[in-house]
Amino acid sequence: MDNAAAPLQPLAPALPPYQGIRLEDVRLVRTADEAKSAMAALLAADAIGFDTESKPTFVKGESSTGPHLIQLATDDTAYLFQVGSKPTPALAELKAILEASSPLKVGFGLSDDVKRLRNKLGIAPAGVLDLSVALRGGQRNDLGAKTAVAKFFGLHLQKSKKISTTNWASVRLSDKQILYAADDAQVALRVYRRWIATGGKVAPQPRDVIAPIPGTSHLIGTVATDENSIC
Template sequence: MMTIEILPPYCGVAMSDVVLVQTPVDFARALAVLSATDVLGFDTESKPVFHKGQASNGPHLIQLATDQQVFLIPIGRGVQTAELKAILESTTILKVGFGLSDDKQRLQAKLGISTENVLDLARALRTDSRSDMGAKTAVAQFFGQRLQKSKKISTSNWAFSPLSEKQMQYAADDAQVALRVYRAWLRQQAPAIE
């Protein structure tokens, strides 16, 4: 059994490859890139709720990653829902991520987006029928590295603007690590298919 704590850290996405979508021009550029790919890393972030029975009004941020870039799309700041809906409901673009059931439900509830062609790696990579595989375990297994996920950042206010650099790094890594794990998993499967 591998001890994750002793592995070297996962480097993550370079901030120069992270695009915070803030204007209609940013959004148009992001859509052009995202529409031209076959697979996207996908995740959302929501402002946490701290009281029992309190419902989340997220998502507040959608993260979509290509192999080269990650687009962070804050919700409610000039985002054209119809164009975003076209990407997330596309049956020709595969969206991959970890633990996506809440993300999908919140997108449906808040924006009326019924996310299609989604692969939840937490379930796809299961080693038994009861245990989902998380991103940390997948990064250790496929890359021999330790993915650091700060509880402080994950439970920060994702509705607040501007996002901090730490929030942007966390969000970008969450989306792109899923795509990288997916690509590594496919490479691992390829010899078995041939």
């Protein structure tokens, strides 16, 4: 009997890092004038990146009070809207942007984001495409942002667990929080652009819709869950 160990397989080379958005290309929307300017830029786009952040809960049974931050991104700028305990001066503009059928709002794992926007702010987003579902093809599991960036760009997207679990309800966000949140929105738009450029097709519907892809027609009229999302 040959007990020789099988030869070790060479490790796959590490992917180069994904270069995210620059801090100077992020706008924190704090005033009514800034909200109007952001709305004009976002509504002029054909598609925008979309995500939210919520202060994490650590106690069993504790309900989230999020979202506390809403991120929307064009190809060159990300806009961050803080929606903590105090009323935001941008609520009317946020509602106008998110409830418009155009631009298309693209993101990863948007089910909880949409639910929380409805529950907290009374906003019902329209024209939504969850890339986690749209990009999975015939796979059972949803496709996460890290996997999508590796697939479409051959790059490694760093997602810091430490930053993701920070206090997003804080009035003053750190630079690391700002960049993390802005990247979450803009990377979705960049992946969407590359997907479309390589033959991807989307047929957005007017309200909370995932575009139909082969084998997933039952998702029409819903936002797909990201419970099985691959990170």
